[in-house]
Amino acid sequence: MKHTAFKAEEYDKKIRQTLPYYEDFYKQILDILSVMGKNDAVWLDISKNRFQKAGNRFEQTAVQEIEEYEKYDVITAVQVNHYLSEKDRESAVKNCYQALKKGGIFFSFENIAPNSEKGKQIVLQRWQNYQIANGKDPAEADAHIRRYGTEYFPITVNAHFETMQKGGFQNVELIWMSYMQAGFMGIKE
Secondary structure (H helix, E strand, O other), X not given: OOOOOOOHHHXXXXXXXXOOOHHHHHHHHHHHHHHOOOOOOEEEEOOHHHOHHHOOEEEEOOHHHOOOOOOEEEEEEEOOHHHOOHHHHHHHHHHHHHHEEEEEEEEEEEEEOOOOHHHHHHHHHXXXXXXXXXXXOHHHHHHXXXXXXXXXXXXXXXXXXXXXXXXXXXXXXXXXXEOOEXXXXXXXX
């Protein structure tokens, strides 16, 4: 299974050409943690570079590979779970829940699926237009859009809520949404 559309050396440039408001994903996470007073947290993320400036302690692991119990204050999965099957996605979210300390927070920012076929057509065209306006050539933007449902597997906002609740989170919130991306927060009670 391919887990990203971009090579590592071109990732930062290409992701900004592809995802509207990509940097806002991280701003949202840091803002919420500040409001909640989690300024000295132990984090788990696939790429600690995004959050190093926050001054927290990090461990770097993919959410699918977590085996610890009640160890972390914060776990982030940014643009990760939409590559997983439904079963693997549910397992990853459950692993995150189990790995969080009481009061810990799980953030997931993912591509999302519209609720209807007509909505899908509209937002995919809008997303393709964004990519072209931000430097991708039309063929490259079209190729990325065609990956929908074949190389990455978005689910609806409601399905994200259900997956997080199945994983154990009783408190699940939509914290951000634009184009076909959304941010979710689950708090372990």
